[in-house]
Amino acid sequence: MTLSHHEQQAFERIADELYAEASRFDRARTSATAITANDRHRIVAGAAFVVGAATMAGAVLVPKITAKGLVVVALLGYAAMFSAALLWCRRPPCRNQTGTR
Numbered sequence: 001m002t003l004s005h006h007e008q009q010a011f012e013r014i015a016d017e018l019y020a021e022a023s024r025f026d027r028a029r030t031s032a033t034a035i036t037a038n039d040r041h042r043i044v045a046g047a048a049f050v051v052g053a054a055t056m057a058g059a060v061l062v063p064k065i066t067a068k069g070l071v072v073v074a075l076l077g078y079a080a081m082f083s084a085a086l087l088w089c090r091r092p093p094c095r096n097q098t099g100t101r
Contacts, residue, residue: 045088052080 003011055077059070 041087041090045084048084048087049081052077052082052084055080 056074057077059073059077
């Protein structure tokens with residue numbers, strides 16, 4: 001049994017509305033809950049920067065048995081901060097569907 005012209009148009013309209021609603025729901029769900037790879041890189045970079053800063057600050061607290069120990073700890077902290085800054089800047093800013101941040 002075939003559908004009449006009016007029934008076919010109604011069916012297509014309902015299907016289009018359902019498809020549009022499903023895509024809006026999917027965009028809202030993914031943008032609200034998902035942590036993107038860009039976000040993960042930013043979190044890791046921020047944490048590495050904080051660890052590097054703490055290491056550089058901790059270099060002052062290292063017993064001054066040798067001057068080399070102080071320099072090594074300070075350089076490790078600087079390296080961690082520098083690599084974190086590079087990781088932060090390497091990723092472009094995340095943009096959503098509308099083109100805004």
